[in-house]
Ligand SMILES: O=P(O)(O)O[C@@H]1[C@@H](OP(=O)(O)O)[C@H](OP(=O)(O)O)[C@H](O)[C@H](OP(=O)(O)O)[C@H]1OP(=O)(O)O
Ligand SMILES: Nc1ncnc2c1ncn2[C@@H]1O[C@H](COP(=O)(O)OP(=O)(O)O)[C@@H](O)[C@H]1O
């Protein structure tokens with residue numbers, strides 16, 4: 001079964017209508033936009049890559065029909081002189097930009113900044129990124145969600161074999177740059193097969209046990225209270241024989257970017273089966289609360305040979321929603337719900 005149309009809203013469990021049927025003739029379930037302007041104004045500060053993949057004509061068209069206007073933020077002018085905005089949507093890096101946003105949040109509490117810069121900052125370090133998942137210790141009748149056993153190596157590659165042995169990490173080991181700032185370098189991943197090769201790695205790093213997961217992972221996209229899951233191909237399992245015959249470090253430039261959708265692939269059902277919906281709902285809701293974020297996705301894998309043992313391996317702020325089926329409807333409804341909440345707050 002393909003995943004198209006698999007929407008998991010927390011609240012009502014209603015299924016979205018067919019994309020094509022609704023395109024262009026949206027009847028909004030929300031009351032009209034606020035009184036101060038005809039449109040709800042969403043200021044955006046995004047890279048050109050993001051504008052291309054996210055702000056597609058279909059999204060802008062649908063938004064306009066629902067009373068939402070996207071307006072580009074001019075980074076060379078003070079934010080307060082622009083707008084007025086109801087919402088600020090952003091994904092740019094740099095200390096200066098963070099400070100501008102923090103100041104703006106303080107002086108414009110009526111504007112929803114998606115999301116707060118300090119909360120996003122939490123995801124820019126691969127150790128702090130997964131801490132919330134570890135703290136949650138989610139385990140119920142639907143399954144158990146954890147993170148792979150991991151350690152952080154800040155410097156000194158020669159200390160790695162000792163640190164790995166002391167922590168009891170099993171080979172093979174995945175090495176990821178500690179900083180996840182969106183740069184090409186931060187997505188470079190290495191797989192080390194033997195103890196000796198570990199010294200070839202370049203700190204600062206997070207070292208994680210490689211968890212066999214049948215070569216398929218799940219991307220869980222979160223937009224406010226809505227979650228949507230897609231399947232992607234991933235790194236293949238490493239078997240014991242391979243482990244004893246292969247030595248060295250294997251480097252991958254950007255695994256997840258190269259990974260194709262596995263939604264319609266003919267897969268072993270035990271590998272392809274989506275994680276249970278109630279488990280993902282609980283995980284997503286808790287992560288939204290703990291991280292203070294509304295726009296993110298997480299990469300989750302199922303330990304091969306188990307039914308209900310899951311590991312979160314990555315969390316990304318404002319990911320590639322363009323690859324999430326029906327994101328235009330989900331995103332515009334989300335923006336409207338935010339504006340509506342602001343309006344309610346103002347009138348009470
Ligand atoms: O460009 P895309 O559509 O592949 O999106 C990237 C994400 O892919 P995904 O939605 O998970 O498939 C990607 O996810 P992964 O880290 O590759 O799992 C990141 O979120 C990436 O942002 P950044 O480089 O970490 O700042 C995202 O890149 P930006 O679009 O934010 O630059
Ligand atoms: N601990 C792990 N066990 C097995 N595979 C992993 C593990 N960590 C990462 N991977 C694989 O490597 C890919 C990239 O790692 P990830 O942490 O998602 O980095 P990125 O932020 O660059 O996407 C994942 O999508 C998955 O295919």
Ligand SMILES: [Mg+2]
Nearest residue numbers: 256299314315
């Ligand atoms: Mg990833």
Ligand SMILES: [Mg+2]
Nearest residue numbers: 180314315316
């Ligand atoms: Mg990532």
